Amino acid sequence: MALSAQNGEEPEVDLSAAVAGALQSFAQAASLAELKTLKNRALDDKSVLGQAKAQIKHLVAEKRAEVGKRVGAARKEIEAAYQKFENELAEAEAQRLLVEETVDVTVPPERAWLGARHPLDLLIDEITDFFVSLGWSIGQGPEIEHEWFNFDALNLDPDHPARQMQDTFYVDPQINAETQPGDSHLVMRTHTSPVQGRTMVASQPPIYLACPGKVFRSDELDATHTPVFHQVEGLAIDKGLTMAHLKGVLDEFARAMFGPEAKTRLRPSFFPFTEPSAEMDLWFPQKKGGPGWIEWGGCGMVNPAVLTACGIDPEEYQGFAFGMGIERTLMLRHGINDMHDIVEGDIRFSQQFSLTGKGC
Structure with a gap:
């Protein structure tokens, strides 16, 4: 896939495929840390969106606004998806902690014996x-x-x-x-x-x-x-x-x-x-x-x-x-x-x- 603009023409970038790939990777994230890493990878300067954004300045004037809107829309879609998956993972993490860290107040505690002077x-x-x-x-x-x-x-x-x-x-x-x-x-x-x-x-x-x-x-x-x-x-x-x-x-x-x-x-x-x-x-x-x-x-x-x-x-x-x-x-x-x-x-x-x- 060509990512550079030639003679001011619109770069050949499949933004839909980039968005779909980001959403698919978000769905497979197992933790909030992994999800954040995937988001950064989808939006950084080396990503499809990042390179497309970098090439906008090489376009002819009448094309810049249109391509800029499409890149911005793709970015918003990825960020919205990230927020959705982040909320879901945070909720799942909270539920897991509630189960794992539940304290049964009816169980006799294990007392830690303190020392004492002779x-x-x-x-x-x-x-x-x-x-x-x-x-x-x-x-x-x-x-x-x-x-x-x-x-x-x-x-x-x-x-x-x-x-x-x-x-x-x-x-x-x-x-x-x-x-x-x-x-x-x-x-x-x-x-x-x-x-x-x-x-x-x-x-x-x-x-x-x-x-x-x-x-x-x-x-x-x-x-x-x-x-x-x-x-x-x-x-x-x-x-x-x-x-x-x-x-x-x-x-x-x-x-x-x-x-x-x-x-x-x-x-x-x-x-x-x-x-x-x-x-x-x-x-x-x-x-x-x-x-x-x-x-x-x-x-x-x-x-x-x-x-x-x-x-x-x-x-x-x-x-x-x-x-x-x-x-x-x-x-x-x-x-x-x-x-x-x-x-x-x-x-x-x-x-x-x-x-x-x-x-x-």
């Missing part, structure tokens, strides 16, 4: 807030600790049972026939007391320090024990401190953890790092079998040997210290009977505490 973290935050409210500092230290801070500075003799491998994790002990446990002098700290030792070595009294943190013991995981657990220990060094000050802090802490009816009592005991020493009992109304006393931790006045080892004059300063397990505190507060629930990481366990409003 109750131990929440309790540590609460403990930290309590001691900060007293004006105490919060101390932290390394979990891999030197033997001197973990044992020697705390007046634990080299033959103390706690220093044996059945109780303490030694780091790279290099055990063989010629060496003894502890040759590396590095241990996984067995309590947070080394933080207190480091603070006393680096600071001068007065010192009021609470040390919550992770500790390690060579225990089997069972309902009441775990090899990795958390403690909070407190240390106060100042002039004129007595057991009465210690008892007052413990009673306030007990009330903060267990409510206004909570109270503590002290029973004589022995710890190498305190003298005198005491076991601390908690009055526990929810105790099985009825209200009663239950062991919560240990405490006492800081042994003068510990003060001396850390560079503090025991003739001028006195101190008290205490410590209790955070897992045990959590178990007592919420009636948790099995340590496995705390350490196994089941999200459902943590969610119980995050939804209470109080957190823990």
